[in-house]
Amino acid sequence: MTETTLAIGDLEHIVEAIMRKGGLSPLHAGALTRAIVAGERDACKSHGVYRVEGCLRTIKAGKVVPDAEPELTSDDSAIVRVAAKGGFANAAFELGAPVLAEKARQFGLAALVINDCTHFSALWPEIEALTAHGLAAMAMCPSYASVAPSGGSGPLLGTNPFAFGWPRPGRTPYVFDFATSVAARGEIELYRRAGKPLPEGWAIDTDGKPTTDPEAALNGAMLPFGGHKGSAISTMIELLAGVMIGDLTSPEALEALGTTALAPAHGELILAFDPARFAQGRAGDPMARAETLFEAMVGQGARLPSQRRFAAREKALAEGIRLTAEEMALLERLREKGLDAV
Amino acid sequence: MTETTLAIGDLEHIVEAIMRKGGLSPLHAGALTRAIVAGERDACKSHGVYRVEGCLRTIKAGKVVPDAEPELTSDDSAIVRVAAKGGFANAAFELGAPVLAEKARQFGLAALVINDCTHFSALWPEIEALTAHGLAAMAMCPSYASVAPSGGSGPLLGTNPFAFGWPRPGRTPYVFDFATSVAARGEIELYRRAGKPLPEGWAIDTDGKPTTDPEAALNGAMLPFGGHKGSAISTMIELLAGVMIGDLTSPEALEALGTTALAPAHGELILAFDPARFAQGRAGDPMARAETLFEAMVGQGARLPSQRRFAAREKALAEGIRLTAEEMALLERLREKGLDAV
Numbered sequence: 005m006t007e008t009t010l011a012i013g014d015l016e017h018i019v020e021a022i023m024r025k026g027g028l029s030p031l032h033a034g035a036l037t038r039a040i041v042a043g044e045r046d047a048c049k050s051h052g053v054y055r056v057e058g059c060l061r062t063i064k065a066g067k068v069v070p071d072a073e074p075e076l077t078s079d080d081s082a083i084v085r086v087a088a089k090g091g092f093a094n095a096a097f098e099l100g101a102p103v104l105a106e107k108a109r110q111f112g113l114a115a116l117v118i119n120d121c122t123h124f125s126a127l128w129p130e131i132e133a134l135t136a137h138g139l140a141a142m143a144m145c146p147s148y149a150s151v152a153p154s155g156g157s158g159p160l161l162g163t164n165p166f167a168f169g170w171p172r173p174g175r176t177p178y179v180f181d182f183a184t185s186v187a188a189r190g191e192i193e194l195y196r197r198a199g200k201p202l203p204e205g206w207a208i209d210t211d212g213k214p215t216t217d218p219e220a221a222l223n224g225a226m227l228p229f230g231g232h233k234g235s236a237i238s239t240m241i242e243l244l245a246g247v248m249i250g251d252l253t254s255p256e257a258l259e260a261l262g263t264t265a266l267a268p269a270h271g272e273l274i275l276a277f278d279p280a281r282f283a284q285g286r287a288g289d290p291m292a293r294a295e296t297l298f299e300a301m302v303g304q305g306a307r308l309p310s311q312r313r314f315a316a317r318e319k320a321l322a323e324g325i326r327l328t329a330e331e332m333a334l335l336e337r338l339r340e341k342g343l344d345a346v
Numbered sequence: 347m348t349e350t351t352l353a354i355g356d357l358e359h360i361v362e363a364i365m366r367k368g369g370l371s372p373l374h375a376g377a378l379t380r381a382i383v384a385g386e387r388d389a390c391k392s393h394g395v396y397r398v399e400g401c402l403r404t405i406k407a408g409k410v411v412p413d414a415e416p417e418l419t420s421d422d423s424a425i426v427r428v429a430a431k432g433g434f435a436n437a438a439f440e441l442g443a444p445v446l447a448e449k450a451r452q453f454g455l456a457a458l459v460i461n462d463c464t465h466f467s468a469l470w471p472e473i474e475a476l477t478a479h480g481l482a483a484m485a486m487c488p489s490y491a492s493v494a495p496s497g498g499s500g501p502l503l504g505t506n507p508f509a510f511g512w513p514r515p516g517r518t519p520y521v522f523d524f525a526t527s528v529a530a531r532g533e534i535e536l537y538r539r540a541g542k543p544l545p546e547g548w549a550i551d552t553d554g555k556p557t558t559d560p561e562a563a564l565n566g567a568m569l570p571f572g573g574h575k576g577s578a579i580s581t582m583i584e585l586l587a588g589v590m591i592g593d594l595t596s597p598e599a600l601e602a603l604g605t606t607a608l609a610p611a612h613g614e615l616i617l618a619f620d621p622a623r624f625a626q627g628r629a630g631d632p633m634a635r636a637e638t639l640f641e642a643m644v645g646q647g648a649r650l651p652s653q654r655r656f657a658a659r660e661k662a663l664a665e666g667i668r669l670t671a672e673e674m675a676l677l678e679r680l681r682e683k684g685l686d687a688v
Contacts, residue, residue: 081623082424083454111424113617115455117624140590142582156648168582178585180578212647230572236522236651237579239643240484240510243520247635248482248621250628255642275455275617279590281423282459286592293589300597301581306498309578 008332009324016041018335019056025342026060028092029071035094039125044325047316050190051126053331056338059092059124060346062267068092068122074099082111088121093272096121097130100274105137108276116274117249123147124267127167128181128310134276135169135177143167143181145272146246148258151185152225154235157212159225162254162268163189164241171279173291176317178298180309184238185226189264192218192226245273350674351666358383360677361398367684368402370434371413377436381467386667389658392532393468395673398680401434401466402688404609410434410464416441424453430463435614438463439472442616447479450618458616459591465489466609469509470523470652476618477511477519485509485523487614488588490600493527494567496577499554501567504596504610505531506583512636513621518659520640522651526580527568531606534560534568564606587615 010018016037023033036059044052062068072091076099078084084103088096100116107114127143134141147162167181186206195202196218207221208214215221228234246253251271252260261268279290298308327335337345352360358379365375378401386394404410414433418441420426426445430438442458449456469485476483489504509523525531528548537544538560549563550556557563570576588595593613594602603610621632640650669677679687 081452081454082456083624111453113424113455113457115619115624119628140586152646153643153648156643156646158646160642160646160648166579168578170582170585178581180575180582182575182578184575229575232651233522233524233526233571233576235648236510236524237508239520239639240512240522242639243512243636244482244619247632247639248619248624250625250630250632253635253639255639277457277586277590282425282457282590283592286461288592290589290592293595294585297581297584297589297595297597300502301495301498304494304498304500304502306495306502306577309574 006329007326008329009326011324012041012045012320015044015053015325018339019053022056022335022338022342023059025339026063027070027343028063031095032070032072032092035098036092036124039094039129042129043126045317045320046313047320048126048313050188053327053335055124057334057346058267060338060343061265062122064343064346065266067261067266067269076100076103078103078107082107082114083117084114085117085119087119090120090269091122093118093121093123094125097133097274101130101133104274104276105134105139108139108278109281112281113275113277116276118272118274119249119251120269121272122267122269123272126181127165128169128179130274131167131169131179131181132177134274135171135179138171138173138280140171140277140279141169141274143272143274144241144245146242146252146254146257146268146270148261148264148268149255150189150226150264151228151238152208152212153239154228154232157208158210160255161228161235161238161242162257163226164238164254166237166241170294171291172294176310176314178294178308182229184228184234184241186229187226189226192221196222245271249273348671349668350671351668353666354383354387354662357386357395357667360681361395364398364677364680364684365401367681368405369412369685370405373437374412374414374434377440378434378466381436381471384471385468387659387662388655389662390468390655392530392536395669395677396532397466399676399688400609402680402685403607404464406685406688407608409603409608409611418442418445420445420449424449424456425459426456427459427461429461432462432611433464435460435463435465436467439475439614439616443472443475446616446618447476447481450481450620451623454623455617455619458618460614460616461591461593462611463614464609464611465614468523469507470511470521472616473509473511473521473523474519476616477513477521480513480515480620480622482513482619482621483511483616485614485616486583486587488584488594488596488599488610488612489531490603490606490610491597492531492568492606493570493580494550494554495581496570496574499550500552501600502597503570503577503580503584504599505568506580506596508579508583513633514637515633518652518656520636520650524571526570526576526583528571529568531568534563538564587613591615
């Protein structure tokens with residue numbers, strides 16, 4: 005297979021041009037491009053250039069406001085709020101993140117609420133933006149009803165990603181970011197395309213019965229990770245990052261959107277914690293103590309999360325990003341035809 | 347088997363007398379009794395009267411300060427801190443909770459840090475104390491190294507409980523509280539006492555190999571729930587509720603204590619969120635919207651967490667608490683002999 009190697013900046017130019025051609029304002033085109041190219045750079049293919057087409061489909065369907073101007077409001081509480089006004093979440097996050105960091109330093113912990121956004125990318129770029137400020141961070145959002153609660157029989161919860169990060173000055177942070185379903189919907193889609201049965205325990209069919217048929221699973225419901233515990237965490241995400249922030253839960257997002265083929269519209273909750281403030285007056289440097297924990301984990305053969313991603317990043321920064329001929333052709337087609345290509 | 351039925355108040359008198367006999371100050375005897383009797387009342391046997399003996403053992407070993415006076419400090423941040431000064435956590439929580447609730451209303455969210463405590467009981471009593479204030483709450487703490495990280499070979503993480511609650515005015519709250527290990531240590535202990543093999547996937551032996559022998563599991567390591575995802579959440583708890591708050595991680599707690607047979611000493615982190623503040627200016631009442639979500643869950647056959655516990659509570663409030671002859675004999679022995687009985 006012929007591959008093309010692109011410098012990160014070159015891929016950014018291509019993706020940004022497609023986003024502009026698709027009608028996104030410069031603000032959104034830039035923010036989305038950064039998120040998508042970061043995914044591709046980190047060999048996180050499910051959040052890389054593969055997503056460009058879906059982004060255009062969401063714009064074409066009129067399900068996102070391509071030139072929304074996110075608006076930040078802040079009072080004397082520890083909550084900063086960004087109204088995304090129907091635009092993609094990325095620019096809203098970039099607007100809110102510095103204020104969130106400032107409030108976390110002021111109050112010890114703080115929350116960023118993003119309302120009325122279309123969430124598109126992984127949560128780890130947002131987590132990493134906060135760990136870069138020396139903060140610990142937690143992020144979560146609903147998606148759309150596609151996961152049955154533990155003991156249930158049909159789709160209700162979303163795949164509801166949960167992400168967390170801890171800063172490691174001078175090196176890549178401790179970061180995890182995962183769906184609270186056993187598998188991501190994209191993974192089931194890959195089994196379907198490959199004509200392979202799913203592993204047991206991933207999904208139920210429309211009758212609520214366990215199934216290993218990817219088609220039946222996509223029509224039925226996925227299952228939460230870790231049984232009733234994962235189901236409870238997913239429900240917590242619906243409550244905190246849907247109900248509490250006055251934004252859509254996953255069943256409401258599906259109802260509003262009418263399909264699972266477009267990016268979901270809802271809100272997002274990001275919490276930031278200032279370790280220096282929390283550790284104040286206590287013995288030991290939290291940064292050094294965390295390293296002791298990480299060393300003990302790695303020392304017994306466990307891997308820290310995101311290491312595969314960071315290794316890919318290092319390689320991409322040194323050698324550029326490799327895309328297949330199909331991926332290049334797709335990008336070329338999208339750049340030429342814009343929304344007409346999707 | 348002969349059973350004795352006791353009114354809740356009568357069991358409280360018995361347990362409190364044992365705690366006083368064991369040397370706890372009235373403050374601690376009262377707070378611990380409330381937590382233990384709440385566990386027994388809710389048929390949560392692993393945190394019920396079964397724990398009384400372990401409490402006395404911890405006192406006898408000199409691993410807890412029986413008359414510690416918890417001290418609260420609060421500044422203009424959203425963090426309130428209670429120094430437990432080596433005492434049991436319960437009284438420290440009771441001191442800090444009202445200030446946490448006040449700060450959560452003031453700032454939208456707030457944190458209670460408990461330092462240098464001996465953690466003894468479940469987290470749900472603390473969660474329920476905050477949902478009773480109309481707040482959402484999250485609580486977590488390390489325990490002691492007994493769980494292998496995903497991919498690891500020996501004990502490092504604790505069973506690290508994670509708990510969350512959402513208020514439901516006029517009814518029992520939405521609450522979950524679970525160990526981030528597949529099973530709680532107390533459950534494995536119950537298998538050991540019953541001489542029954544563990545389910546597959548709960549634990550590894552001292553060689554890092556899977557085992558179903560409770561004794562080998564207690565000597566080896568338990569496994570996190572949900573594979574690498576549960577392992578990541580457990581690590582997050584070590585970082586936030588150990589390292590960040592300047593208190594012991596699970597490996598440090600084990601090293602400090604030297605045994606897993608006594609209650610662990612460390613810190614605890616409790617977060618509280620004010621839904622009214624977070625939902626301000628947004629459409630819909632968060633309390634009503636949460637009920638819609640719960641109804642949809644129950645409507646498709648899923649159970650909300652803690653329902654078994656709440657049903658047991660209702661029964662206990664109406665009919666009293668039933669204890670076996672062995673349990674009564676144990677309580678009688680502890681009441682008579684105090685620390686000499688353990």
